[in-house]
Amino acid sequence: MLDLVTPDSRWARSYVEALHEGFRRGLQPVTPPERIAAIAADFPRFLAGLLDQEQIITLPDGTRQKTVPFSIHWLVDGDIFIGEVSFRHVLNARLIQSGGNIGFGIRPAYEGKGYGKKMLALALDEARRRGLGRVLLTAHEWNKGSQGVIAANGGVLENVVEDINGGGPLHRYWITL
Numbered sequence: 001m002l003d004l005v006t007p008d009s010r011w012a013r014s015y016v017e018a019l020h021e022g023f024r025r026g027l028q029p030v031t032p033p034e035r036i037a038a039i040a041a042d043f044p045r046f047l048a049g050l051l052d053q054e055q056i057i058t059l060p061d062g063t064r065q066k067t068v069p070f071s072i073h074w075l076v077d078g079d080i081f082i083g084e085v086s087f088r089h090v091l092n093a094r095l096i097q098s099g100g101n102i103g104f105g106i107r108p109a110y111e112g113k114g115y116g117k118k119m120l121a122l123a124l125d126e127a128r129r130r131g132l133g134r135v136l137l138t139a140h141e142w143n144k145g146s147q148g149v150i151a152a153n154g155g156v157l158e159n160v161v162e163d164i165n166g167g168g169p170l171h172r173y174w175i176t177l
Helices: 009-021 033-041 043-051 093-097 115-129 144-152
Strands: 002-005 056-058 064-066 070-077 080-088 102-106 134-140 156-162 169-176
Touching (some): 009 033, 070 115, 115 134, 134 144
Antiparallel strands (some): 002 070, 080 102, 134 169, 156 169
């Protein structure tokens, strides 16, 4: 049974396996083995950092800023971690240009099997519950899988811009809720 859940230590083993497979979201780099070992050694600490609403992030240009309010959800099937979706409840100027409201990733062993479409549909339900009328999603030109997932969930292409974070041309889609 597929569920969208709050990250929890219950899925630590499966999440770490996904990292070993090369799981990541968007332009995030693949997690190096020493970082995977640290995550596995203290998973509660990793989760606390992942869910920290007071995070300060460093942008590609070196600027540091606080994150916007967000939630992270994992798509799971029983004890198996399948993917992750981040939902930004509000957008700042930078996220309007690149990033949008929702970002997602499926672990490599589960790509191309329809899980991304289901996960995004569940994330859109969360956006509706929060009262959003529409959400912005972005996908790089080379990421045909994400483009397909967004289109399958009602995404309408607004334009293609150069990603301010690097990565090349970025397709910007709106989904009306």
